[in-house]
Amino acid sequence: xxxxxxxxxxxxxxxxxxxxxxxxxxxxxxxxxxxxxxxxxxxxxxxxxxxxxxxxxxxxxxxxxxxxxxxxxxxxxxxxxxxxxxxxxxxxxxxxxxxxxxxxxxxxxxxxxxxxxxxxxxxxxxxxxxxxxxxxxxxxxxxxxxxxxxxxxxxxxxxxxxxxxxxxxxxxxxxxxxxxxxxxxxxxxxxxxxxxxxxxxxxxxxxxxxxxxxxxxxxxxxxxxxxxxxxxxxxxxxxxxxxxxxxxxxxxxxxxxxxxxxxxxxxxxxxxxxxxxxxxxxxxxxxxxxxxxxxxxxxxxxxxxxxxxxxxxxxxxxxxxxxxxxxxxxxxxxxxxxxxxxxxxxxxxxxxxxxxxx
Amino acid sequence: xxxxxxxxxxxxxxxxxxxxxxxxxxxxxxxxxxxxxxxxxxxxxxxxxxxxxxxxxxxxxxxxxxxxxxxxxxxxxxxxxxxxxxxxxxxxxxxxxxxxxxxxxxxxxxxxxxxxxxxxxxxxxxxxxxxxxxxxxxxxxxxxxxxxxxxxxxxxxxxxxxxxxxxxxxxxxxxxxxxxxxxxxxxxxxxxxxxxxxxxxxxxxxxxxxxxxxxxxxxxxxxxxxxxxxxxxxxxxxxxxxxxxxxxxxxxxxxxxxxxxxxxxxxxxxxxxxxxxxxxxxxxxxxxxxxxxxxxxxxxxxxxxxxxxxxxxxxxxxxxxxxxxxxxxxxxxxxxxxxxxxxxxxxxxxxxxxxxxx
Numbered sequence: 001x002x003x004x005x006x007x008x009x010x011x012x013x014x015x016x017x018x019x020x021x022x023x024x025x026x027x028x029x030x031x032x033x034x035x036x037x038x039x040x041x042x043x044x045x046x047x048x049x050x051x052x053x054x055x056x057x058x059x060x061x062x063x064x065x066x067x068x069x070x071x072x073x074x075x076x077x078x079x080x081x082x083x084x085x086x087x088x089x090x091x092x093x094x095x096x097x098x099x100x101x102x103x104x105x106x107x108x109x110x111x112x113x114x115x116x117x118x119x120x121x122x123x124x125x126x127x128x129x130x131x132x133x134x135x136x137x138x139x140x141x142x143x144x145x146x147x148x149x150x151x152x153x154x155x156x157x158x159x160x161x162x163x164x165x166x167x168x169x170x171x172x173x174x175x176x177x178x179x180x181x182x183x184x185x186x187x188x189x190x191x192x193x194x195x196x197x198x199x200x201x202x203x204x205x206x207x208x209x210x211x212x213x214x215x216x217x218x219x220x221x222x223x224x225x226x227x228x229x230x231x232x233x234x235x236x237x238x239x240x241x242x243x244x245x246x247x248x249x250x251x252x253x254x255x256x257x258x259x260x261x262x263x264x265x266x267x268x269x270x271x272x273x274x275x276x277x278x279x280x281x282x283x284x285x286x287x288x289x290x291x292x293x294x295x296x297x298x299x300x301x302x303x304x305x306x307x308x309x310x311x312x313x314x315x316x317x318x319x320x321x322x323x324x325x326x327x328x329x330x331x332x333x334x335x336x337x338x339x340x341x342x343x344x345x346x347x348x349x350x351x352x353x354x355x356x357x358x
Numbered sequence: 359x360x361x362x363x364x365x366x367x368x369x370x371x372x373x374x375x376x377x378x379x380x381x382x383x384x385x386x387x388x389x390x391x392x393x394x395x396x397x398x399x400x401x402x403x404x405x406x407x408x409x410x411x412x413x414x415x416x417x418x419x420x421x422x423x424x425x426x427x428x429x430x431x432x433x434x435x436x437x438x439x440x441x442x443x444x445x446x447x448x449x450x451x452x453x454x455x456x457x458x459x460x461x462x463x464x465x466x467x468x469x470x471x472x473x474x475x476x477x478x479x480x481x482x483x484x485x486x487x488x489x490x491x492x493x494x495x496x497x498x499x500x501x502x503x504x505x506x507x508x509x510x511x512x513x514x515x516x517x518x519x520x521x522x523x524x525x526x527x528x529x530x531x532x533x534x535x536x537x538x539x540x541x542x543x544x545x546x547x548x549x550x551x552x553x554x555x556x557x558x559x560x561x562x563x564x565x566x567x568x569x570x571x572x573x574x575x576x577x578x579x580x581x582x583x584x585x586x587x588x589x590x591x592x593x594x595x596x597x598x599x600x601x602x603x604x605x606x607x608x609x610x611x612x613x614x615x616x617x618x619x620x621x622x623x624x625x626x627x628x629x630x631x632x633x634x635x636x637x638x639x640x641x642x643x644x645x646x647x648x649x650x651x652x653x654x655x656x657x658x659x660x661x662x663x664x665x666x667x668x669x670x671x672x673x674x675x676x677x678x679x680x681x682x683x684x685x686x687x688x689x690x691x692x693x694x695x696x697x698x699x700x701x702x703x704x705x706x707x708x709x710x711x712x713x714x715x716x
Contacts, residue, residue, distance in 0.1 A: 017672070296712065298702045299695075307688075312715045314375070314706070316691035316698045318679075323690055330665075332681055332690055333674035337657075340674045344656045348672070354654065357670045 001104040002129055003205075004048035005093040008037055008057040008065065008111035009080055013345040014273050014338070017329035018306060021358050026111040027064050030271060031281045031291060036112040041069050043118045047125050048107065054096060055111070056080060056089045059233075081237040087212075087251040088219060088243035090201075094208050095223040095239075096231065102206040105129040108248070110199050114280055116267015124264040127168040128202035134164035137258040138211065139202040140173065142195025144265045148185035151272070153178055153197040153249070155261050156188075162260060173259040176249060195263055198270075201248065208252075215255045219243050273338035274322045278304040288315075293325070304335060329357055359462040360487055361563075362406035363451040366395055366415040366423065366469035367438055371703040372631050372696070375687035376664060379716050384469040385422050388629060389639045389649060394470040399427050401476045405483050406465065412454060413469070414438060414447045417591075439595040445570075445609040446577060446601035448559075452566050453581040453597075454589065460564040463487040466606070468557050472638055474625015482622040485526040486560035492522035495616040496569065497560040498531065500553025502623045506543035509630070511536055511555040511607070513619050514546075520618060531617040534607060553621055556628075559606065566610075573613045577601050631696035632680045636662040646673075651683070662693060687715055 012025045019025040026037045034042070041050055050071035057065055059079035065072065078092050090108055097106055107125055115121045124141060132139045142155045157171035164170075176197065180188060188194035203211075212220040222239045229235035253259055269276055281289035286301045293307030300315040307313050307325040315323065322338065324331040333340065348354045370383045377383040384395045392400070399411055408429035415423055417437035423430065436450050448466055455464055465483055473479045482499060490497045500513045515529035522528075534555065538546060546552035561569075570578040580597045587593035611617055627634055639647035644659045651665030658673040665671050665683040673681065680696065682689040691698065706712045 017670070294712070296702070296706055296709075298698060298705055310686075311683075312375070312687040312706075312712060314687060314689045314691075314702055316689070316702050317695040318690055318692070321676075321690070323688065325669075325688060328668075329670040329672060330681065330683060330688060331672045331674070332676055332679070333672075334676070337675040340656060344654070344672055344674050347656055348654055348670070351654075354652070354670060 001101050002048050002052070003097055003100075003104055003106045004041070004044050004053040005090065005097075005106050005108045006037065006040055006053060006055045006111045007086060007089055007108065007199075008055050008061070009083055009089060010112060011058070011083075012112075014341050015277075016341055016345050016348075017326045017331050017357070018308075018324055023064065024061075025271075027061065027068060029292075030277045031114075035068055036114075036271070037065070038068055040109065040111050040113070041072075043115060043121065044107075044109075044125075047122050047129075054078060054093045054106075056093055057111075058083065075231065078236060079233060081240045084240055084243045084245045086199075086248040087216060087246045088222075088240060090208065090248050091212055091216075091219045091223050091243070092226065092236065092239060094205055094212070095226045097205045098209055098227060102204075102209070104205050105132055105202060106205055106208070108201040110270070112271060113198070114267075114269040114271050114276075116269070118266070120264075120266040124168070124262060124266060125202065127166045127170070128262050131162065131165045131170050131260055131262065132203045132207070135162070135258065135260065136204060136207050137172075137260045138207065138253065138256050139170075139260045139262060140253070141198045141200040141202070142261040142263045143198045143268045144263055145189055145194065145196050148182060148189045149196065150179055150182055150185050152270075154180065154185075154188050154194045155197050156194050157261050157263075165262060168262060170260055170262045173261050176254050195261060196268075197249070198264075198268055201253070211252050211256050216246070216251045219246075219251075274304060274324070274333075274341070275335045275338040277306075278302075278322070278335055302335070359459050360406050360410070361455055361462055361464045362399070362402050362411040363448065363455075363464050363466045364395065364398055364411060364413045364469045365444060365447055365466065365557075366413050366419070367441055367447060368470060369416070369441075370470075372699050373635075374699055374703050374706075375684045375689050375715065376666075376682055381422065382419075383629075385419065385426060387650075388635045389472075389647075393426055394472075394629070395423070396426055398467060398469050398471070399430075401473060401479065402465075402467075402483075405480050405487075412436065412451045412464075414451055415469075416441065433589065436594060437591060439598045442598055442601045442603045444557075444606040445574060445604045446580075446598060448566065448606050449570055449574075449577045449581050449601070450584065450594065450597060452563055452570070453584045455563045456567055456585060460562075460567070462563050463490055463560060464563055464566070466559040468628070470629060471556070472625075472627040472629050472634075474627070474638075476624070478622075478624040482526070482620060482624060483560065485524040485528070486620050489520065489523045489528050489618055489620065490560045490562055490565070493520070493616065493618065494562060494565050495530075495618045496565065496611060496614050497528075497618045497620060498611065499556045499558040499560070500619040500621045501556050501626045502621055503547055503552065503554050506540060506547045507554065508537055508540055508543050510628075512538065512543075512546050512552045513555050514552050515619050515621075523620060526620060528618055528620045531619050534612050553619060554626075555607070556622075556626055559611070569610050569614050574604070574609045577604075577609075632662060632682070632691075632699070633693045633696040635664075636660070636680070636693055660693070
């Protein structure tokens with residue numbers, strides 16, 4: 001049996017005004033019709049169906065999750081009372097699945113990434129599940145880097161090649177690294193031994209439970225209590241309130257003995273900004289991308305236009321900008337400054353009159 | 359007695375999406391609360407009150423005029439069935455006023471210009487009225503040029519100084535010129551004998567009626583018929599349909615014997631584009647101008663933001679652009695390309711699906 005565990009707790013601000021406190025990135029559609037979480041869950045069909053998918057999200061987003069993915073089982077939507085990073089999130093899901101089937105494989109996946117080649121992605125997941133079962137190891141998906149990216153953590157593999165991966169290459173992990181500086185990133189790229197940490201993990205439920213017992217006993221204590229409870233929202237709240245805030249990477253992956261990596265290339269993109277949305281969107285002959293809007297361009301190239309209102313968005317003489325219109329806001333910024341949306345968000349936060357726009 | 363005649367027939371496209379076929383520039387507010395025509399009429403108080411103001415506009419705009427300036431007399435709103443340039447417009451107004459008082463002075467003014475110094479403006483109008491009465495001449499207001507503008511026609515004065523202008527300088531006009539090229543405009547500016555043609559004219563009703571008789575007998579025939587009619591909308595339609603399309607400048611001013619000019623400086627601006635709106639608007643310390651909108655700027659300078667919706671308009675890293683939002687459209691363009699709005703308008707016109715946005 002395989003399960004998917006979707007981490008959908010983010011409250012990102014990089015897609016303001018489209019993503020909001022009340023509706024973060026994973027619940028909006030940035031290209032195409034489906035929202036990020038819908039894409040994430042439905043592309044897993046055949047590996048883990050929605051009925052076998054656990055979603056971990058903030059308590060307040062439960063109704064959105066239920067609405068967007070109605071096939072999810074009620075008890076498989078875990079509402080976090082407080083954000084405690086990824087380790088408690090994995091622990092809660094593992095506790096839930098343990099009593100169903102300790103030998104089942106669970107794949108932990110972020111809710112808001114884009115996959116260009118879903119078939120290859122599923123094939124990689126299957127290999128990872130095979131490896132995790134065969135070796136009782138914690139398996140990570142390492143994205144083959146194609147540029148010296150300083151925005152991601154890296155996974156370094158050992159030389160030794162593993163078997164039991166369905167013909168696909170797999171390696172034991174030597175270590176994880178934090179986001180490198182430019183020079184280091186270049187040396188990583190050149191060495192061929194480093195992969196981007198995609199934040200995707202595959203393991204047997206019993207194996208990760210054991211890992212919590214060994215490396216995060218405080219959380220494990222909560223898991224035991226949770227397993228023996230009725231798993232009501234109150235039980236879940238109690239579990240979260242008792243957890244320290246710690247990432248699965250730092251709390252377990254970097255410490256565990258048996259961690260493996262499967263290198264992969266399936267058009268992965270973490271969709272970190274409007275620039276990424278422009279890159280991933282369909283574009284016209286002038287490289288303008290239009291998301292669900294009526295638009296007219298004059299002497300304009302390489303722009304991104306999103307609108308929810310049906311208004312006619314007209315650009316004249318503009319290049320490389322994003323124009324994002326929602327029910328209550330319009331954002332205009334150069335695509336190359338897309339990272340500044342965070343700063344803008346903080347600016348809006350400062351003004352009490354503009355609270356409604358967060 | 360003095361009357362004002364406001365020419366409000368324009369259907370300009372340079373302020374799309376704010377100005378529309380159904381609501382051209384003169385009926386929208388581009389800075390401040392009042393619309394252009396409201397400003398134009400109400401700033402004349404003391405010279406010609408709204409009760410003594412004639413508005414000439416397209417038939418279809420009559421309801422807008424009535425709503426925006428309720429003090430106007432019903433019979434003083436002239437609805438044009440067809441646009442026939444400015445001469446028929448002046449003729450219709452003169453015919454209307456002739457039976458009230460042939461010796462009255464009428465000032466013909468465009469509906470959509472901005473005046474920075476209204477007191478000085480009124481003082482100039484009074485001098486012009488005095489001169490027009492004293493000399494039975496056709497008086498124009500010549501704007502003192504401060505740059506070699508190639509977008510305006512020019513008025514060249516004779517040397518001789520006139521009296522009867524209430525202490526203000528006034529001159530006979532030597533001739534009118536079309537829009538000059540750059541070199542010619544520079545020589546005009548250097549000579550000191552040239553003024554911008556503001557399109558503002560002051561004369562006695564009897565004098566302009568006589569001028570039509572002499573220079574535009576075809577229109578004069580219609581005027582006579584109109585004067586002897588009940589001046590119903592049908593009579594007015596008949597008049598317009600019988601008129602050739604000709605400007606008052608070409609049809610009369612360039613041909614008449616006795617044409618005078620009063621040089622003036624009262625912060626005149628014909629508000630020809632969004633660039634002019636930015637120039638004329640109040641600006642914050644970063645030269646950003648905001649028209650009736652909630653806006654937030656980050657690393658952004660010298661922008662113009664207009665919104666009718668109450669949405670939050672956010673600009674990040676933008677310089678010298680206009681963002682104009684209306685109920686059904688958003689325009690983004692560099693202020694220096696503001697003239698391209700016309701081209702954009704033509705582009706939208708081509709697409710049958712976008713007809714509703716004209």
